[in-house]
Amino acid sequence: xxxxxxxxxxxLIFILLITSKPIDISSQGMxxxxxxPVASNITxxxxxxxxxxxxxxxxxxxxxxxxxxxxxxxxxxGLNEFTKTILMAAAEQSEVYLANENxxxxxxxxxxxxxxxxxxxxxxxxxxxxxxxxxxxxSGKQVFMSSDGGSSFSLYLTSPIMYGxxxxxxxxxxxxxxxxxxxxxxxxxxxxxxxxxxxxxxxYTNTLTNLVWHPNGTLFVKSDSKNKIYNxxxxxxxxxxxxxxxxxxxxxxxxxxxxxxxxxxxxxxxxSIDGGNTWRALANIKWPQTYYEYNFNKNICFxxxxxxxxxxxCQLPTLDxxxxxxxxxxxxSGIISLPSVFSIISDTTGNLIVSKCQYQYNKFSFFNIxxxxxxxxxxxxxxxxxxxxxxxxxxxxxxxxxxxxxxxSDDFGTTWDTLKTKLKGYQLDIVISPLKELFFVGAHDAxxxxxxxxxxxxxxxxxxxxxxxxxxxxxxxxxxxxxxYSNEYMLFSDDRGETFNSYISFDYFSGxxxxxxxxxxxxLGPSLYTIDYDxxxxxxxxxxxxxxxxxxxxxxxxxxxxxxxxGLFQCNKQGCKPFDMTGLPYPHSFVRTIYEDDQHxxxxxxxxDQIYKYxxxxxxxTDHIVHSDQSYIVYPNPFSGNVHLAFDASREKxxxxxxxxxxxxxxFEAISLNSNLNIETSLWxxxxxxxxxxxxxxxxxxxx
Numbered sequence: 001x002x003x004x005x006x007x008x009x010x011x012l013i014f015i016l017l018i019t020s021k022p023i024d025i026s027s028q029g030m031x032x033x034x035x036x037p038v039a040s041n042i043t044x045x046x047x048x049x050x051x052x053x054x055x056x057x058x059x060x061x062x063x064x065x066x067x068x069x070x071x072x073x074x075x076x077x078g079l080n081e082f083t084k085t086i087l088m089a090a091a092e093q094s095e096v097y098l099a100n101e102n103x104x105x106x107x108x109x110x111x112x113x114x115x116x117x118x119x120x121x122x123x124x125x126x127x128x129x130x131x132x133x134x135x136x137x138x139s140g141k142q143v144f145m146s147s148d149g150g151s152s153f154s155l156y157l158t159s160p161i162m163y164g165x166x167x168x169x170x171x172x173x174x175x176x177x178x179x180x181x182x183x184x185x186x187x188x189x190x191x192x193x194x195x196x197x198x199x200x201x202x203x204y205t206n207t208l209t210n211l212v213w214h215p216n217g218t219l220f221v222k223s224d225s226k227n228k229i230y231n232x233x234x235x236x237x238x239x240x241x242x243x244x245x246x247x248x249x250x251x252x253x254x255x256x257x258x259x260x261x262x263x264x265x266x267x268x269x270x271x272s273i274d275g276g277n278t279w280r281a282l283a284n285i286k287w288p289q290t291y292y293e294y295n296f297n298k299n300i301c302f303x304x305x306x307x308x309x310x311x312x313x314c315q316l317p318t319l320d321x322x323x324x325x326x327x328x329x330x331x332x333s334g335i336i337s338l339p340s341v342f343s344i345i346s347d348t349t350g351n352l353i354v355s356k357c358q359y360q361y362n363k364f365s366f367f368n369i370x371x372x373x374x375x376x377x378x379x380x381x382x383x384x385x386x387x388x389x390x391x392x393x394x395x396x397x398x399x400x401x402x403x404x405x406x407x408x409s410d411d412f413g414t415t416w417d418t419l420k421t422k423l424k425g426y427q428l429d430i431v432i433s434p435l436k437e438l439f440f441v442g443a444h445d446a447x448x449x450x451x452x453x454x455x456x457x458x459x460x461x462x463x464x465x466x467x468x469x470x471x472x473x474x475x476x477x478x479x480x481x482x483x484x485y486s487n488e489y490m491l492f493s494d495d496r497g498e499t500f501n502s503y504i505s506f507d508y509f510s511g512x513x514x515x516x517x518x519x520x521x522x523x524l525g526p527s528l529y530t531i532d533y534d535x536x537x538x539x540x541x542x543x544x545x546x547x548x549x550x551x552x553x554x555x556x557x558x559x560x561x562x563x564x565x566x567g568l569f570q571c572n573k574q575g576c577k578p579f580d581m582t583g584l585p586y587p588h589s590f591v592r593t594i595y596e597d598d599q600h601x602x603x604x605x606x607x608x609d610q611i612y613k614y615x616x617x618x619x620x621x622t623d624h625i626v627h628s629d630q631s632y633i634v635y636p637n638p639f640s641g642n643v644h645l646a647f648d649a650s651r652e653k654x655x656x657x658x659x660x661x662x663x664x665x666x667x668f669e670a671i672s673l674n675s676n677l678n679i680e681t682s683l684w685x686x687x688x689x690x691x692x693x694x695x696x697x698x699x700x701x702x703x704x
Contacts, residue, residue: 029580029582029614029615029616030580030582030583030614030615031580031581031582031583031584031604031612031613031614031615032583032612032613032614032615045088046088046089046090046096047090048090048094048096050094051066052064052065052066052094052096052110053065054075054088054090054096055072056086056087056088056098057086061074061075061076061079061086062074062075062076062079062086062088062098063075064110066110075107075110075114076114077113077114078105078113078114078115079098079100079105079114080100080103086098086099086100087099087100087124087126087127088127089127089128089129089135090129091129091133091135091149093133094108094109095107095108095129095149097117097127097129097135097150098114098127099124099127099137101123101124102119102121102122102123102124102139103116103119104116104117104119104124104127104137104150105117106149106150117146117149117150117151118150118151118152118153119137119144119146119150119153120153121137121139121142121144121153122139122140123139124137124138124139125138125139125140125165125166125167126138126166126167126168126169128169128170128171131171132147133147133149134146134147134171135147135149135150136156136169136171137153138166138169140165140166141158141159141165141166142155142157142158142159142166143155143156143157143158143166143169144156382400382402382407382416383402383405383407383416385402385404385405397409397410397452399419399430399432399438400416401430405418405419406418406419406430406454407419408452408453408454417453419438419450419453419454420450420453420454420455420457431473432452437449437450437451437452437496437497438450438451438452438454439460439473439481439497440457447459447460447473447483447497447500448460449497460497460498460499460500472484480492480493480494481493481496481497481500483500528541528542528543528559528561528571528576541571541573541575541576542561542569542571542575542576544561544563544566544569548561548562548563548564549561549562551568551591551594559571559572560579560594561576562590562591564590566578567579567581568581568584568591568594568604580614583612584604584612591604600617601613601614601617602614655671655693655694656671656693656694657669657670657671657691657692657693658691658692659690659691659692660690660692
């Protein structure tokens, strides 16, 4: 059979035999707390060019992290007493500057002590280490500059306002430099590289408070409760996010009688390392429960391609507007699911970050989306409809699900086209497959399928096996599509959703129906299962009590489960065993997550934001490569694009290769004349394929 497929991408897949030793899930060791600094508030946060993160806290000093916020250490050697305001700035090299009242310190290396510079001016209110190795100290209405690392200073700029003081200052090393004066806070002043005032831009209606130059060249300006960017073409400030009127709040404090359930929640820095798609709290920095201030002026710093945000920049509603405020939602899990107004920025690569404001009262969500080409934020109110949900595909297309219709955009929300489908309504959801196909779960459990534009929509044939309601559509890495029902049933499809004609009954299931897959282990609520490849039966592993949660995955394809009444368990396909909890504050604190690092040490994150480390490396699986004629696995798996079969040199030269799908249809057949064979698979549908060599099956291939 001649191979006529074309391929655009190349993925090398070696066929190896892997045999594994039995995995011992017993443990010996104990949990030890990681020292966590206690912070009253973060007044400043910076990241250096060499990847060191610094935070400053009133009256307690400086802490630094060498591992992107995983652990912190104090760095106060050489510093005198601290006042409420501590300012920091990072130079182009590795130097860090610190201003405390009228004293200016310099840290040349993390191993050194802080050293006083030769600054002799008045109290410093703003510190900025700009480009070209220039250091700026703002004091009153004057700006002092040093070009030699703090050895000498000269007067650089004076505010033109007679009685004013410069409240913020931003330097970009060209003619796009700005400052704001405290006596005329609605005017943005512009000056050149020599410190000569060039222009006073038009007056604005709001007070300008913060200026932040993004590394991509965009100036972000905070204006009262609004956030703006500076448009260099029109020389105007433009709104890039508008708070809904009902969420305006004039006070910057949380009143104890209003938000008593929020006061015990910490407001740590949040970190994104993927352009804002996901966020995690740096949980080992904690605030006292008696601290009531809510910091609206969020501090932002950029470190490599990562974004650090020091506090949630949300305007909180008044209590009478809402039934309740769920404080637990402050544990951010993703930028799309943020529960409140969040200030919007992009990372150094220009990636997109979407901000969401959710009304807790009526459960509506409002989105904004950024077009980096024109530096403008576009509110997602498509054709007058509020956007209920956002879905982002792997091919950079955004879908906006509204009440009556669904729309899609290929230009970051600048223009929207109507998805040509028949489905609409509050229950509509979209699942996007790796092959750019859309699957719809609509009202009355209707399942539809179309291409990415929705132009070839059709209903999918399903069997009426279940009385339950479809609660989830799930794509497993093995290529199968699953429909999860609210009762004990689950349908699956091996032909990309054309038919769902088989099902599995989970007799031991209890709890809410939500499916996940961790390797070959399926989780459905608090129950664990494994399923054989042909899905003719399910194998029950274990079920846990009410409130149990899958809290972690280790590197050897096992899961950790936390049961509030029984403790921590480690599970594999053979079953579950209690895991050592010696040293953990059980049962006084809930295990929220388990994490394993590259050295196989386990970390337990607790509900009270404490982090514990297990004292011994975790047992790992040892793999051995063995030559054989029949048993193989494919790595990596699943594949897409092109398969390269690499045979042993010891094999015979002529190998008869046949590849079939699960229905027995021959997809590929060839005779390999040497030890290497390329098979182009880019046009193959997703699914599972059986590879036979010389009439012997040796492994299934999975294609997404």
